[in-house]
Amino acid sequence: MPGPCSPDFERLAAEMGDFGCDTANAVLNLHNPFGLDHFTMPVLEWAIFAGAVLSLIHAVRRRRQGDPTVLALWIAAIAYLVIVEPPLYFPDKFGLMEQTGLIFVHNQFTVQFLWDRLPLYIISIYPVMAVLAYELVRIVGVFERRGPFVSALTVGFVYHVFYEIFDHVGPQLRWWIWNPEAPSNPPFFASVPMSSMVTFAIAGPVVLTWLIRVLVARRAERGELSTGTNLEVGGGGFGVDLDADTDPDVQYPSLAGSIGLLEEFRFFVRVEHEVPGVATSRLTPVLSRASFLPGTDVQID
Secondary structure, eight states: OOOOOOHHHHHHHHHHOSOOSSSSOSSEEEOOGGGSSSTHHHHHHHHHHHHHHHHHHHHHHHHHTTOOHHHHHHHHHHHHHHHHHHHHHOTTTTTOTTTTOOOEEEOOOSEEETTTTEEHHHHHHHHHHHHHHHHHHHHTTHHHHSOHHHHHHHHHHHHHHHHHHHHHHHHHTTSEEEOTTOTTSOSEETTEEHHHHHIIIIIHHHHHHHHHIIIIIHHHHTTOSOOSSEEOOOTTSOOEEEOTTSOTTSOOOOOOOOOOSSOEEEEEEEEEESSTTOTTSOEEEEEEEEEEOTTSOOBOO
8 A cells, every 4th residue: 555655755765765655564664784875774773772672671670679660761752752753754644734844754774664654763762762861860869869840851951962962963874864844844953953952852851751750750759659579568467578688589579458457567578697796697587577557657666
């Protein structure tokens, strides 16, 4: 079935090379990685795809360690892509030709989707950039010292620094071509439209981070989300609250119900030396118990 190729796409595709979407598959298109326009293109797409896989593995590990925010951000970045990208490729189908026009056209990469318009590396770069910027800001302690808004702005700044390198280098290496006739592209900053810098490199990551910090991070810090390493049961049940000294290789149950009304017990597994005060003695687990007011962190014994 012929693809939705607009005249602007045909013109820009002709400048990039001999390709179009008239005979392209609507779902998946594969191309010879050794026949691409520039030698950097297969290197780029597989490096970014590997980064997406590694960032997902990292996010899952953080989730198991008690921090669900990175995994939530990874998933949110993919959701953001699904919302944002299709109108960029088919503005005529979304009624956006007068407002935005066709902003750019990607060159052909090894793996592409949507009538040869969406490269695999573009899908991959959304979570890669989001997780990279978020984790760099987390590591330096901004989230602990500042609120969600300042934290989101900081992540947006870090994201912008990395993204603008990509945004300026890409057209020079024929990864994509900007459409100078698109009404939303002027003015340009060097070779990049200001609209791209603001929308994709600043506003998008700032909004995503703010939502993650408000909707996920706060709830996780209050213990409202199951993190995979925390188990609490009050009153008539039992539970284990695993602290940082427990074995990370041991898989523990994730959550049990809370049924107590008058008293809540929390059991802690601590690791201590068999001989107190002797650091060379063998480590051994010690079971401890504490009593709290139900649903609070107020200890009553």
